[in-house]
Every structure is written in C-alpha cells, then in structure tokens.
Amino acid sequence: MKAVLQDLTWAELAALTVQAGEQPFRAKQLAQGLAQGKRISEIPVPAPFRAWLLERFEDEPVRIERTFTAKDGTKKFLFALADGNLVEGVLMHYKYGNTQCVSTQVGCRMGCKFCASTLGGLVRNLSAGEILGQVLAVNRAEGGGVREKRAVTNLVLMGSGEPFDNYDNVVRFLRAVTDGEGLGISARNISLSTCGLVPQMRAFAKEGIPLNLTVSLHAVTDEERVRTMPVARAYSIREILGACAEYFEKTGRRYIFEYSLIAGENADLAHADALAALLKGMPCHVNLIRLNEVKERALRAADEANAQAFLKRLTGHGISATLRRSMGADIGGACGQLRASYLRDDEPPMS
Ligand code: SAH
Numbered sequence: 001m002k003a004v005l006q007d008l009t010w011a012e013l014a015a016l017t018v019q020a021g022e023q024p025f026r027a028k029q030l031a032q033g034l035a036q037g038k039r040i041s042e043i044p045v046p047a048p049f050r051a052w053l054l055e056r057f058e059d060e061p062v063r064i065e066r067t068f069t070a071k072d073g074t075k076k077f078l079f080a081l082a083d084g085n086l087v088e089g090v091l092m093h094y095k096y097g098n099t100q101c102v103s104t105q106v107g108c109r110m111g112c113k114f115c116a117s118t119l120g121g122l123v124r125n126l127s128a129g130e131i132l133g134q135v136l137a138v139n140r141a142e143g144g145g146v147r148e149k150r151a152v153t154n155l156v157l158m159g160s161g162e163p164f165d166n167y168d169n170v171v172r173f174l175r176a177v178t179d180g181e182g183l184g185i186s187a188r189n190i191s192l193s194t195c196g197l198v199p200q201m202r203a204f205a206k207e208g209i210p211l212n213l214t215v216s217l218h219a220v221t222d223e224e225r226v227r228t229m230p231v232a233r234a235y236s237i238r239e240i241l242g243a244c245a246e247y248f249e250k251t252g253r254r255y256i257f258e259y260s261l262i263a264g265e266n267a268d269l270a271h272a273d274a275l276a277a278l279l280k281g282m283p284c285h286v287n288l289i290r291l292n293e294v295k296e297r298a299l300r301a302a303d304e305a306n307a308q309a310f311l312k313r314l315t316g317h318g319i320s321a322t323l324r325r326s327m328g329a330d331i332g333g334a335c336g337q338l339r340a341s342y343l344r345d346d347e348p349p350m351s
Pocket of ligand 1: 110112114115116157158159161162163193194195196214215216258260289290291292293294
C-alpha cells in the first residue's frame with residue numbers, strides 16, 4: 001500500500017509541495033480538493049505533479065464499496081481501504097443535522113462479548129487519513145460542501161475499533177476534521193466512545209479537544225463488568241470515573257455513559273439503583289440502549305418494558321438519562337454487523 005495523502009496536515013502538504021519542486025499555492029489547491037473528497041487524479045494540478053503524487057500516494061484510500069438504506073433513512077456504508085480491508089460507517093438523520101459514525105480500526109482487540117466488531121480480533125489500525133477519508137467520502141456522496149452546507153454535521157467515533165487503542169492516529173484525525181481550513185466540524189459536535197482505557201482518557205483530557213467523551217460502562221460492578229468486557233480486568237470502574245472527573249475538570253464538558261441493556265445481565269431495577277448510586281452527583285448523562293442482538297453472540301436484549309422501567313428508575317433517582325432508539329436495525333446498524341455479514345457473504349436484510 002502507498003502512503004495516504006489525507007494523513008498530512010496543511011503544513012505537511014505545503015512541505016511536500018516544496019519537496020516536489022512545485023509552487024506553494026499548489027498545496028492549497030491540493031488541500032481544497034482533498035477537503036471536497038476528491039481523488040488525487042481529480043484535483044486540477046499540473047499533470048507531472050499529479051503523476052509524482054500518484055507514484056507515492058493512494059489515489060482513493062477510502063472508497064464507498066456499498067451503501068445500504070434503512071426504512072428510517074439511516075444509511076450504512078461499507079468502505080474499502082486500499083489494501084482491500086473493509087470498515088463500515090453509518091449516517092443518521094436527526095432534526096439538528098446528520099451524524100456520521102466512523103470506524104477507527106479494522107476489527108478490535110477489546111473482546112466485548114456483545115460486540116460484532118471484535119469477533120475476528122484486531123486486523124489493523126486505521127491511519128488518520130483513513131478515518132478522515134470516511135467522512136470526506138460520505139460528505140461528498142451526500143452532496144455536502146466544505147464548512148458551508150456540510151452533509152455531515154456531527155460525528156461519533158463509535159464504529160468498529162477502540163479509538164483510544166489507536167490514540168495517535170485518532171488525535172491526528174480529530175485535529176484535521178475540526179480544522180477550520182478543512183471540514184471544520186466543531187469538537188462539540190463530536191462524540192468519542194471508549195471502553196475505558198484509563199491512561200489514554202487521562203492523556204486525552206490534556207489535548208485540548210473539548211468533545212463529548214463517552215464511556216461504555218454496561219455494568220455497575222467490576223465483577224459483573226468483566227463478564228461482558230474483558231478490559232474490566234485492566235481498569236476498574238473507580239479508575240474510569242476518576243478519569244472522567246479529570247476530563248470534566250480540564251474541559252468543562254460533562255461526559256456520557258453508554259449502558260446497553262442485556263436481559264438477565266445488567267437490566268434489573270437493582271442495577272438501575274446501583275448505577276444511580278455510582279453516578280450520583282457526577283456531571284454526566286446516561287445513554288441507555290437495548291442490546292442490538294448479534295447473530296454470533298448468545299446475549300439477548302432486555303425487552304422494551306424492561307428498558308422503560310430501567311429508565312424511569314434511573315431518572316427517578318435524579319440521574320440524567322435517555323433511552324436511545326436503535327436506528328437502522330434492518331440494515332445491521334450495530335457495530336461490526338455489516339462487515340461481519342459481508343465477510344460471511346450473506347446480505348443484510350434490505351428495505
Ligand atoms: N470501542 C469503543 C467504541 C465502540 S462504540 C467503545 O467500546 O466504546 C459503540 C458502542 O456500542 C459502545 O458503547 C459499545 O459497547 C456498544 N455496543 C457494541 N455492540 C453492541 C450491541 N450489540 N448492542 C448494543 N450496544 C453495543
């Protein structure tokens with residue numbers, strides 16, 4: 001695989017242009033073309049410079065391989081990378097804008113028992129430009145502009161992969177996608193979800209990127225958490241809450257906990273009481289979601305009545321919480337489901 005031009009910062013693009021013996025304004029032309037989601041071969045630079053670039057860089061490091069549209073309008077994208085690996089992403093339409101879910105790794109090595117992304121382990125990290133490439137490709141495919149009239153207004157790093165297991169590339173991506181010279185998506189419109197890698201959470205608090213930090217909790221004690229999340233062996237809930245508090249101190253941003261309701265596992269009312277006791281007084285919000293059942297996994301979703309009762313109990317204790325609708329269920333909306341079904345060579349159900 002050649003290098004990825006979208007990995008470079010504006011300053012690095014400028015240096016590259018000089019290295020190629022080109023006029024400095026060509027760097028701006030390149031940057032603008034890339035921000036529009038263009039391939040190198042589509043950017044109107046002189047032919048010799050284009051050839052020089054194409055010898056060194058992938059023309060299209062992230063290509064939309066397939067698009068699936070759900071009944072609720074949610075779109076699921078299967079992206080092909082230059083080495084043939086596949087990752088997936090989702091675009092959800094809300095009243096306030098369009099939220100794209102991006103992947104940060106091919107596969108994942110965290111091993112959560114409910115998640116489809118980790119079934120085959122980690123294949124490799126995505127580079128910053130490959131993460132950015134997903135956003136550029138979707139923004140372009142949806143007819144979006146750069147800065148004005150973007151088709152993608154919000155981002156969640158909740159596709160396949162553990163963002164903080166690919167820390168440097170993810171931070172580089174975040175700096176690029178929030179850059180006012182590029183797409184310019186505000187950090188406030190970005191949510192990053194982690195399974196709770198405490199050292200990286202602490203480091204991230206110091207990066208000065210005030211996004212919405214989201215932590216996958218899914219349990220109220222370490223003993224219960226380790227049953228579905230092996231990472232709980234490395235970091236305790238106490239340490240995670242400590243890192244969240246640090247994030248709030250440094251950024252002033254409240255944080256969010258993800259809690260997927262699994263029948264017979266974490267969805268009893270006693271769990272709601274324990275969760276409320278755990279989070280009491282913390283500047284946080286809880287996102288509840290009924291487990292999205294994964295074919296390869298034995299775990300079952302708590303039913304709707306159970307989920308509503310859990311929500312009521314939690315909010316009754318004064319905890320800010322919402323029960324999220326699961327979007328795009330008919331197109332394999334949950335993490336890793338589409339890639340898994342594609343690799344199995346059976347199609348997700350289509351509307
Ligand atoms: N690795 C990160 C990013 C994944 S984000 C993390 O662990 O946070 C996706 C969110 O969906 C996480 O909260 C994850 O725990 C949750 N999730 C994964 N599989 C799920 C499923 N089948 N049903 C419901 N939630 C799921």
